[in-house]
Amino acid sequence: MRNAIPVLTVLVVLVGLWWAAVAPMNIRPALDLAERGGAVIVPEGSVQRREVSVWTLMLKNSSHVSAGYDLKRPRLPTPAQVGQEIWKTTGAMVLKGRTWSKRSLIYHSWITLQSTLWGFLLGTSLGILGAVAITYSRVTSMSLMPWAIISQTIPIVALAPMIIVVANQVGVEGRGVPKAIISAYLCYFPVLVSMVKGLNSPKPAELDLLKTYNASGTQSFWKLRLPASLPYFFTSLKVGVAAALVGTIVGELPTGAISGLGARILIGDQFGTPLAIWSALFLAAILAGLLVTFVDTMQRVTLRKMGFRA
Amino acid sequence: MTNNTIVSAKDLSLTFQTNDGPVHALSDVNLDIEKGDFVSFIGPSGCGKTTFLRVMADLEQPTGGEITVNGVSPREARLARAYGYVFQAAGLYPWRTIGGNIRLPLEIMGYSKADQAERVSRVLELVDLAGFEKKYPWQLSGGMQQRASIARALAFDADILLMDEPFGALDEIVRDHLNEQLLKLWADTGKTIGFVTHSIPEAVYLSTKIVVMSPRPGRVTDVIESPLPKERPLDIRDTPEFLEIAHRVREGLRAGHSYD
Structure with a gap:
C-alpha cells in the first residue's frame, strides 16, 4: 500500500492538469455556443475570434469559461465527462443487459482482446523459436537478426493495410487473422531479443560444468539455458503484451473495421465525437494495464515457485 | 609412471594465440599424479595452474606434449566421467x-x-x-x-576431484573449516584430488604433493612431496615441519619471480 501514495499523487496531478486544460481547449466552442444563444461575446463572431488567443478570450469572457466544462461535443472532455461516458458504455450497458451490444465498449474491448491474445501467442512463439534458432546456429544468427531489426523499422501503420489486403486476397474471412498477424508483428521482437539474451545468459563456467558431465546439447538447453532465460522471458512478455495490444488497435484503424477499440477511435474521429475517442482510449489503457498486471503476476508466481529469489 | 599413475603429463605445452601475440600458458610441464594423491597447484596469476587443471578436464586443448588421465586421453576420461570438477564460484x-x-x-x-x-x-x-x-x-x-x-x-x-580455487572467495575462518572438512572427505573417500590455490598455508596443509608454478611462460618450478602425516589437525600449521615446507614453497615462488 505504501506504493499507492506516489502513484495516486501522480494520478491526481495528471487529472488536475487535464481538468485545467479543458478551459483553454474548449473556450472557442463554448463562446460560439453562447453567442448563438444570444450572449454578448468580445470580440463578436467566431471568425474574428480566430485571430485572438485563447488566453485573451478567457480573460475578456471570463463568465463563459465555465460553459466549456459542460459542452455536448467538447474538444477536450472533462475527466468527469469521460468517466460518465465510460460508465454509460460499460457498466450501464451491463445493468441494462446489453453487455454485447454494438454500442458497448465491453464488446469492442473483447474483440480487441481476442486479437491481442492470438497475436501475443503467435508473436511470443515466433520470438522464442527465432531466439532458439539464433542461439544454436551461427547461420541464422547472422541472417535472421538483421531482418528482425529491419522489420521493426517499418512503420506498422504503413504495413497494416497491406497485411489486411493480402489476407483478404488469399481468402481469409474477417479481420481477426490479419489483426492477429499485425499484433504478432509488433510483439515478437521484444520477446526475440530478450530470449536471445536469456538463452545466452549462462556463464562460461556454467557451460563448462555441463561439458564435464558430457551433457548433450538438448540436455543443456532444457536444464540450463531455458530455465536461465525465464526471468528475461517474463520481462519481455510484459513489453510484448502491450505491443500486441497496440498492434491490434493499429490493425483496427484502417477503414472498414466496425468493431474493436481501434475502430471506435477512428469512428469517433470521423464523426467528431471526442468523447467516444477518449473513452475508447481509456478502455485500451485499462486493458493494457490488466494484461501487464496479469503477466506480472504470472512472473511472480512462476519464478517464486521455481525458487528464484523474488 | 606406475600402475597407480592417474595423471601423467610429458612436455605439456599450451599456447594461446591472442591479439597481443602468443601467450605461453604452459611450457614443458612434466608431472605425474599417483592414485590417492592430494596435489596442490600454487603460483601467482598467469602461471598456468588453472590451465593445467582445465587441460586435465579436457576444457582446454594442449598445443604440445602429451597427457593421459586414467591412462587415456583427457577427452576419453571426460566422456567416461572420470572426474568431478569444482569451479571457483559454486555455480x-x-x-x-x-x-x-x-x-x-x-x-x-x-x-x-x-x-x-x-x-x-x-x-x-x-x-x-x-x-x-x-x-x-x-x-x-x-x-x-x-x-x-x-x-x-x-x-x-568419479575417482578424481579437480578443484579450481574452490575456497578463494571465502573468508579465512570458513576456509579453515572447509579445509579441515576437505581433508576428512579425502581420507573417507580415497579420491585423487587436484587443487588449485593462491594460499601457501592452504596448499601445505592439504597436500601430499605441492606443485609450485611460475608465470611467463607457465611452468613448474618445484614439486614438493609433503612429509606431513595423513592425519592433520589444524594446529599442525604451527609445527616446524609445516613451516619448513611453507618456507620451501615460498622459496620456489620467489625463484620463479627472480627475473623481474
Whole structure:
C-alpha cells in the first residue's frame, strides 16, 4: 500500500492538469455556443475570434469559461465527462443487459482482446523459436537478426493495410487473422531479443560444468539455458503484451473495421465525437494495464515457485 | 609412471594465440599424479595452474606434449566421467534446490530416481549438509554453497576431484573449516584430488604433493612431496615441519619471480 501514495499523487496531478486544460481547449466552442444563444461575446463572431488567443478570450469572457466544462461535443472532455461516458458504455450497458451490444465498449474491448491474445501467442512463439534458432546456429544468427531489426523499422501503420489486403486476397474471412498477424508483428521482437539474451545468459563456467558431465546439447538447453532465460522471458512478455495490444488497435484503424477499440477511435474521429475517442482510449489503457498486471503476476508466481529469489 | 599413475603429463605445452601475440600458458610441464594423491597447484596469476587443471578436464586443448588421465586421453576420461570438477564460484542453479543441484549430473548421466535420491543424501552427509536438501541456494551461506558444489562433484563417484580455487572467495575462518572438512572427505573417500590455490598455508596443509608454478611462460618450478602425516589437525600449521615446507614453497615462488 505504501506504493499507492506516489502513484495516486501522480494520478491526481495528471487529472488536475487535464481538468485545467479543458478551459483553454474548449473556450472557442463554448463562446460560439453562447453567442448563438444570444450572449454578448468580445470580440463578436467566431471568425474574428480566430485571430485572438485563447488566453485573451478567457480573460475578456471570463463568465463563459465555465460553459466549456459542460459542452455536448467538447474538444477536450472533462475527466468527469469521460468517466460518465465510460460508465454509460460499460457498466450501464451491463445493468441494462446489453453487455454485447454494438454500442458497448465491453464488446469492442473483447474483440480487441481476442486479437491481442492470438497475436501475443503467435508473436511470443515466433520470438522464442527465432531466439532458439539464433542461439544454436551461427547461420541464422547472422541472417535472421538483421531482418528482425529491419522489420521493426517499418512503420506498422504503413504495413497494416497491406497485411489486411493480402489476407483478404488469399481468402481469409474477417479481420481477426490479419489483426492477429499485425499484433504478432509488433510483439515478437521484444520477446526475440530478450530470449536471445536469456538463452545466452549462462556463464562460461556454467557451460563448462555441463561439458564435464558430457551433457548433450538438448540436455543443456532444457536444464540450463531455458530455465536461465525465464526471468528475461517474463520481462519481455510484459513489453510484448502491450505491443500486441497496440498492434491490434493499429490493425483496427484502417477503414472498414466496425468493431474493436481501434475502430471506435477512428469512428469517433470521423464523426467528431471526442468523447467516444477518449473513452475508447481509456478502455485500451485499462486493458493494457490488466494484461501487464496479469503477466506480472504470472512472473511472480512462476519464478517464486521455481525458487528464484523474488 | 606406475600402475597407480592417474595423471601423467610429458612436455605439456599450451599456447594461446591472442591479439597481443602468443601467450605461453604452459611450457614443458612434466608431472605425474599417483592414485590417492592430494596435489596442490600454487603460483601467482598467469602461471598456468588453472590451465593445467582445465587441460586435465579436457576444457582446454594442449598445443604440445602429451597427457593421459586414467591412462587415456583427457577427452576419453571426460566422456567416461572420470572426474568431478569444482569451479571457483559454486555455480548452483538458483531455480534448483540444493538436492536438485546435486541431482543435476545424475539426471544427465541417467541414474535411476531411487539411485539419485540415495546418492544425494549420501553426498550431503559427506559435506555436512544433511537437512539442506530442500533449501534453495540463496538460503545458504557462501561456504555452504561451495560445499554443495563439492557434493555435486562427488555425486557420481568419479575417482578424481579437480578443484579450481574452490575456497578463494571465502573468508579465512570458513576456509579453515572447509579445509579441515576437505581433508576428512579425502581420507573417507580415497579420491585423487587436484587443487588449485593462491594460499601457501592452504596448499601445505592439504597436500601430499605441492606443485609450485611460475608465470611467463607457465611452468613448474618445484614439486614438493609433503612429509606431513595423513592425519592433520589444524594446529599442525604451527609445527616446524609445516613451516619448513611453507618456507620451501615460498622459496620456489620467489625463484620463479627472480627475473623481474
